[in-house]
Amino acid sequence: MADQDFMRLALEQAQYAWDLGEVPVGAVVVKDGEVIACGYNQPIGKHDPSAHAEIVALRAAAAKLGNYRLPGCELYVTLEPCLMCSGAMMHARLSRVVFGASDPKTGVCGSLMNLFEHNQLNHHTSVAGGVLGEQCGAMLKSFFAARRAAASAARRAASDALAAPDAEAG
């Protein structure tokens, strides 16, 4: 399978996050051309600030292989990884990370900085970005647009109720 095919599977994972009201980011871990683990963003539901898609997928992959290191593995994720996730990938000695959309707010694989190009930190992991970048970015944009629309509809409903309390009560 090509990078795009694995990224499509990561997008499917992102949809699971959306369905739970979480920011839609998804990830899969691939070894020898096969998906061995997947994960999606779920920090709110899990009450866990570390429950980003990449960490969930790395944990599942490590458990499956019975090894805290993941040499020879590639991780596909729909959004450029943050500092925490990039650190975890380096500790796992992941071979390669492939991301979709860039994240100008928290991405450290080229946006805010590129942690992976620091030789003092990273000897193991290569990075590729922009795979299905438009689709990955579009999903996030649609999610935030839907969330804003829902919030403004709720505000309108609340102000309508205040303007006409009798109608609400009657």
Ligand SMILES: [Zn+2]
């Ligand atoms: Zn992260």
